[in-house]
Each structure stands twice: as C-alpha cells, then as structure tokens.
Amino acid sequence: MSEPYIQLETVDVRLLDGAATIELNRPDTLNAWNAQLGADLLAALRRAAEDAAVRAIVVTGAGRAFSSGADLKDFSGGDTTPDGRPDIYRTLTERYHPIMQAIREVPKPVLAAVNGPAVGIGCSLALCCDLIVATESAYFLLAFVNVGLVPDGGSSLFLPTRVGMARASELSMLGERLPARKALEWGLINRVVADGSLLEETATLAARLAAGPTRSYAGTKRQLNNWLYSRMGEQLDLEAQIQREMAESDDFLEGALAFVERRPARFSGS
Numbered sequence: 001m002s003e004p005y006i007q008l009e010t011v012d013v014r015l016l017d018g019a020a021t022i023e024l025n026r027p028d029t030l031n032a033w034n035a036q037l038g039a040d041l042l043a044a045l046r047r048a049a050e051d052a053a054v055r056a057i058v059v060t061g062a063g064r065a066f067s068s069g070a071d072l073k074d075f076s077g078g079d080t081t082p083d084g085r086p087d088i089y090r091t092l093t094e095r096y097h098p099i100m101q102a103i104r105e106v107p108k109p110v111l112a113a114v115n116g117p118a119v120g121i122g123c124s125l126a127l128c129c130d131l132i133v134a135t136e137s138a139y140f141l142l143a144f145v146n147v148g149l150v151p152d153g154g155s156s157l158f159l160p161t162r163v164g165m166a167r168a169s170e171l172s173m174l175g176e177r178l179p180a181r182k183a184l185e186w187g188l189i190n191r192v193v194a195d196g197s198l199l200e201e202t203a204t205l206a207a208r209l210a211a212g213p214t215r216s217y218a219g220t221k222r223q224l225n226n227w228l229y230s231r232m233g234e235q236l237d238l239e240a241q242i243q244r245e246m247a248e249s250d251d252f253l254e255g256a257l258a259f260v261e262r263r264p265a266r267f268s269g270s
Contacts, residue, residue: 010041011023013044013047017207017210018055018211019057019203020056020058021057021060022041022044022060024060024062026062027062027063027064030063030064032072033069034073035074038095038099041099045099045102046102049102049106049108054108055108056110058206059111059129060115060198061115065117066112066114066122066126068119069119079091081248088244089241089243092152092240093240096152096153097153099128100232104225107217109221110129111132111202111209112125112126112131114132114180115135115138116138117139118139118141119140119143120144123141123142123155126140127158127162127188131191132189132190133192133193133201134191136192136195139180140177140183140188142159142171144175146175146265147256147259148246148251149252150172150243150246153239156239157235157236159188163186163188191205250268251267254268
C-alpha cells in the first residue's frame with residue numbers, strides 16, 4: 001500500500017488509483033472509538049470528500065478488528081451531565097452523527113472493508129457505508145443491549161433498511177454475534193472474502209469504483225438517500241435522546257460494571 005497522504009493521531013489515509021483508504025489506527029484497543037478517533041475520522045472523511053483526486057473511499061481498521069465500538073474509558077470524552085453521568089447525547093450528536101452524515105452525503109461511493117469484529121458504533125459505521133466487504137472471520141455485533149443501552153450511530157435506521165424488521169429486532173435485542181457468512185446470507189453485507197485477501201479484493205473493487213462514472217454513483221446515492229434515509233436526522237436525534245435516557249439508568253451502570261468485571265450483568269429494569 002502507498003505511504004499515507006494524511007496521517008493523523010488515530011487515523012491514516014492512503015490514496016491509490018483514485019481511492020482513499022481511511023484506516024482506523026488504534027489497534028491496541030481494537031480500534032475503539034475515543035474523542036480523538038472521532039475527530040480524526042471526521043477530518044479524514046471531509047478531506048476525502050473535498051479532494052477531487054479522491055473518487056472512492058474505503059473505511060477499514062488496523063490490526064485484528066474493524067472497530068470494537070465505543071471506548072468505555074472515554075465513553076463521553078469527559079463530557080458529563082449536571083448529575084455526573086456521561087453526556088451521551090452530546091457525544092452522539094457532536095462526535096458520531098457528523099461522521100454518519102458525512103458518509104451518507106459525500107457524493108462518492110464509500111466501501112467498508114471489515115477485517116475483524118465490527119461492534120457497537122463500529123458496526124454502525126460499517127452499516128452506514130454504501131458497500132460492505134468482510135473477511136470470513138469477521139463478525140457484526142450490536143452489543144448495546146448487553147450493557148443496558150440501545151442501538152445508536154444510525155444503526156436503528158441502517159439495520160432494518162438492510163435486513164428488515166424481524167432480523168433487525170433479533171440483532172438489536174439479543175445482542176449476539178452475526179458471522180460474516182450469515183451476514184451475507186441475510187443481505188446485511190455485499191461480499192465475503194478469505195481472511196488473507198481482503199486488501200487485494202478491496203483494492204480491486206475500490207479501483208473499479210474510482211474508475212467508474214462517479215456522477216452516476218452520486219446520483220444513485222442521492223436517490224437511495226431520499227427514499228430510505230430522508231428522515232435520518234430525525235432518527236439520529238431520537239437515538240441520542242433515548243440513549244441519554246438509557247445512560248441515566250441503573251441498568252447501564254450495572255451493564256458497564258459487569259463488562260469491566262467480566263461477569264454476567266444482573267439487570268433490574270431500573
């Protein structure tokens with residue numbers, strides 16, 4: 001792969017054959033999202049959107065994971081509500097939502113290359129993209145329910161538009177891993193490739209997109225956005241409001257503590 005043409009603290013961007021590959025680069029945390037990664041990813045997406053030399057965008061993760069989700073050590077970036085709870089509403093609206101909106105609005109195809117676990121907000125990031133290619137060993141997990149939260153980052157919108165109500169409810173409420181091969185069968189993703197060939201397969205597909213009729217891609221994306229995601233802003237705000245309610249619950253505190261202590265959570269419904 002070519003040398004980075006943008007290198008940020010937690011994100012690298014490489015440009016090859018008209019395709020910009022944006023790589024989440026916190027491999028020691030399985031690319032968990034903290035405030036810095038959110039800022040860097042948004043900056044990289046905006047730069048790629050503005051650069052006429054970029055005709056297609058790839059989002060992937062360094063190391064063994066696509067993204068393990070929100071970094072619980074930096075859950076709200078230090079922002080808290082007056083009662084000392086994480087200010088999840090502000091985190092979502094200021095850190096995550098601009099990224100999801102940027103991906104949907106950029107007039108260029110965006111491809112997610114899922115090289116390992118895509119969990120929580122990491123799963124939402126993949127689902128937001130236009131096309132998803134995953135390795136055989138990759139899996140998708142909406143783990144929010146396991147810590148007493150609800151899907152966010154647009155996943156309550158992207159998931160049912162991809163797989164329908166029944167499967168969206170199953171993934172959201174049961175919080176179980178969905179292996180890549182089954183995700184393909186369900187229509188959640190577009191392709192599954194061998195673990196060792198993701199880089200090559202993604203580069204080939206990205207180069208094809210970059211060499212294609214970009215105005216046509218942009219027009220198609222506008223059509224799909226208008227039909228499927230015209231109320232995206234409203235849904236994102238609803239997610240943030242409900243997530244704020246969940247973050248103030250005792251179940252969330254228990255879920256987070258159980259996660260840290262590596263034990264089953266004992267939810268009380270309060």
